[in-house]
Amino acid sequence: xxxxxxxxxxxxxxxxxxxxxxxxxxxxxxxxxxxxxxxxxxxxxxxxxxxxxxxxxxxxxxxxxxxxxxxxxxxxxxxxxxxxxxxxxxxxxxxxxxxxxxxxxxxxxxxxxxxxxxxxxxxxxxxxxxxxxxxxxxxxxxxxxxxxxxxxxxxxx
Numbered sequence: 030x031x032x033x034x035x036x037x038x039x040x041x042x043x044x045x046x047x048x049x050x051x052x053x054x055x056x057x058x059x060x061x062x063x064x065x066x067x068x069x070x071x072x073x074x075x076x077x078x079x080x081x082x083x084x085x086x087x088x089x090x091x092x093x094x095x096x097x098x099x100x101x102x103x104x105x106x107x108x109x110x111x112x113x114x115x116x117x118x119x120x121x122x123x124x125x126x127x128x129x130x131x132x133x134x135x136x137x138x139x140x141x142x143x144x145x146x147x148x149x150x151x152x153x154x155x156x157x158x159x160x161x162x163x164x165x166x167x168x169x170x171x172x173x174x175x176x177x178x179x180x181x182x183x184x185x186x
Contacts, residue, residue, distance in 0.1 A: 045088075049089065053078070053082070053133070053178065054179070056078035057171065057175040059074050060074060060075065060121070060171045061174070063171075065169045065171075068119075068167065068169055069121060070121025072124070075121075075124050075125065075128055079127070082132050083131060085132075092134040097130065097131055097134055099134070099135035100130025100131065100135045101131060102135075103130055103135070103138050103139060104123045104138075107123035107126055108123035108124070108127075109123075110123075121171065122171065126138060126141075129174070141178055141181060142174075142177075144181065145170065145177040146173075148176050149168065149173040152168070
């Protein structure tokens with residue numbers, strides 16, 4: 030009888046994790062589309078998903094508050110870098126990483142960021158090789174964060 034109770038708790042915990050995962054995936058999808066089309070990130074969807082992330086955190090408490098704040102710090106650091114480089118890195122990218130830090134915490138947000146950088150770097154190199162873009166051209170980063178999160182969901186571990 031005890032095993033059935035544990036199994037039910039595990040199923041419930043997985044369901045809670047799925048809700049958070051798909052919410053973050055939805056935000057990244059919406060923002061990736063906007064960043065790809067217009068090279069900007071709209072603040073209202075990001076704000077709505079930030080509030081949703083905080084509410085989900087209060088309901089499920091998957092990560093500690095310290096872990097969440099450390100995850101948010103990654104996005105804040107990117108906003109600071111954007112500010113001191115006069116926008117060479119978009120502020121929207123920092124806002125997205127702030128919100129993803131609410132959902133993922135520090136370690137997984139670092140993983141998301143670096144996988145996004147890896148995908149973006151590979152794509153940029155490809156575009157340079159086929160001479161479709163120049164070295165100074167801007168490229169939307171949020172679609173690569175979306176791809177990185179998809180990869181993280183598909184290949185958990």
